Amino acid sequence: MPSAKSVRGRRPFSAIGRLGLSLVALAMILCTAPAGLANVVVYEAMGPANTWEGWGGWFGNGPTASMSLAVKFSPSASGTFEELYASFVPDSETSDRSYTIRLLADDGNSPGAVLWEKTESTWPVADGAVFHLDGLNGPMLTVGQSYWIQATKPDLGITQHGWQQNDQGYLGTVAISQNGDPWMIFSDTDVYAMRILTAPEPGTLGLLALGGLALVRRRRRV
Numbered sequence: 644m645p646s647a648k649s650v651r652g653r654r655p656f657s658a659i660g661r662l663g664l665s666l667v668a669l670a671m672i673l674c675t676a677p678a679g680l681a682n683v684v685v686y687e688a689m690g691p692a693n694t695w696e697g698w699g700g701w702f703g704n705g706p707t708a709s710m711s712l713a714v715k716f717s718p719s720a721s722g723t724f725e726e727l728y729a730s731f732v733p734d735s736e737t738s739d740r741s742y743t744i745r746l747l748a749d750d751g752n753s754p755g756a757v758l759w760e761k762t763e764s765t766w767p768v769a770d771g772a773v774f775h776l777d778g779l780n781g782p783m784l785t786v787g788q789s790y791w792i793q794a795t796k797p798d799l800g801i802t803q804h805g806w807q808q809n810d811q812g813y814l815g816t817v818a819i820s821q822n823g824d825p826w827m828i829f830s831d832t833d834v835y836a837m838r839i840l841t842a843p844e845p846g847t848l849g850l851l852a853l854g855g856l857a858l859v860r861r862r863r864r865v
Contacts, residue, residue, distance in 0.1 A: 682725050682840040685718035685784065688813040693773045695730040695836035699807035700819065702794045703734065708821050711795040712806050713747065713754045714834050715816040717787065722841030724759060724781030730836035731774040731794065732805035733766055739802040740766040742794065746781060749789035753826050754818050758782050758790070762797060784841055791818065792837060809836035 689695060702712045724746060733740055746759040759781045767776055784790060794806055815834040818826040 680843050683720055683722060683843055684838060685720050685722065685786075685841050686716040686837070686839040688714070688716075688809045688811070688815065688834050689728060689730065689836040689838045690809070690811050693728065694810055695807040696810045696833075697807065699730070699805055699835055700817075701803040701805050703796045703803045704798060704801055705803055706801060709795075709798070709823070710803075711793055711820045712835065713791045713793040713818040713820075713826070714837060715749065715752075715789055715791050715818070716837075716839060717789050718784040718839065718841065719786065720841065721786045721844050722784060723844075724784055724839070725779050725842045726775070726777045726838075726840035727779070727792065728838040729774045729792075729794070730805075730807040730809070732807060733770055734802045734804055735770075737800070737802045739799055740764070741799050741802070742766070742796045742804060744776065745791075745793040745795070747791040747793055749791060752789075752816065752830075753828060754791040754793060754820075764797075783844075784839075792839070806835040808833045 700710070700712050702710050704710075727744065731742070741762070741764045743760065743762040745757050745761075748755040748758055750756070759779070761776065761779070766774070768774060794804070796802065796804065813834055813836075814831055816828060816830045817832060817834055818828050820826050
């Protein structure tokens, strides 16, 4: 049987202690398990029913020139680049469905270094459906920073895919490069329609939980 002194020396496991452990567990889950969280729209320049204008620009290879298009955007929240919707229309006069999509850094209001790239020889959807790429597992996009989405294609013959302008009045900055020449920048203009989604940033929530734990521990010392 323990002595009275040893019994008095024990500290019961308090409710605050249990709360602290719960916060630690929550922080670990939020920091390491983003699966199951819905992707978030961080840039919108497309109609709510995925609509757009019947005209725009083209990217690819023409008889005498090649063309690349790019749209500047700033995400409304931080997260990893996961999904892209765009008003791309494949060339109806050829069976070539190859394309290259790039995420570019901003370099003084001009497309800059390549941050991510995807080149495919087949269209991800049937002709006539909304162009959609998902599961990209791309780089982190930071809220407040500017980026560009570029559309171009491999040199596989004459193919001109369209990128239609939005029909919602969204204005922004677009860039055009012909034959690899320096980008021509057009500001405050109707942008080509696209929508960008990111995976939410669970690490931020985890840090908040850890901050709550620190506050609890501080109160215990008072």
